[in-house]
Amino acid sequence: MNIYLVYQKYNKEFIAYAKSITQNSDRAFDLVQEAYVSALEREEMFANMNEHQIKGWFFTTIKNRNIDFIRKQNKILPCENVILNNVLSKESQDFESQVTFDNLIQKLPRKNKEILVLKYKMLLNSTEIGEILGISPSTVRSRLSASLKMLKNEI
Structure with a gap:
């Protein structure tokens, strides 16, 4: 068969x-x-x-x-998660965090910027982001992972 x-x-x-x-x-x-x-x-x-x-x-x-x-x-270490969440969280409304986020994402390729903004500023999940960008949720998660790795290297 x-x-x-x-x-x-x-x-x-x-x-x-x-x-x-x-x-x-x-x-x-x-x-x-x-x-x-x-x-x-x-x-x-x-x-x-x-x-x-x-x-x-x-x-x-x-x-x-x-x-x-x-x-x-699970490869993102807990301490790195705290740093990234503080920088990327929509709830972190202070000016300094927003400027830090904006400066960090400006260094990324366009497709990575889009994913991060949709995920952390618009608070969308991978399925919703995929629908907006016309890509699969697994591609969204893959790009998100790559984007976070790039940000960790910048931090």
Whole structure:
């Protein structure tokens, strides 16, 4: 059985599983799509596998992708989070913080500025930002992570 048929047959189960481990529908959908893309890139690996082995591979890959995502999100150290939150928070209305934020983001590429402003000034989530910019929520999160790394280097 090929991966397309397994994906088609079990897609709802994959998404339900991903939702159960992420508690987030958008993230669950992204995980399943990432697993499917990964499967397509390694299609020859599935030639000697039966349906249940392929299904198991999908569940394992979804779980591992989620673990990778969590690890990536936790790479920002707690003290750096406090600094960034103080600088980026909309609640921090003092003039100095706003000037610091504005000066820091001016050094970033346009796409990174947009993400930070929408996230920290407009207080939008990745799905809402993705809809505004016409990109997927996972791309938003990836750009946000890259933007925060750039800001940390500036701080």
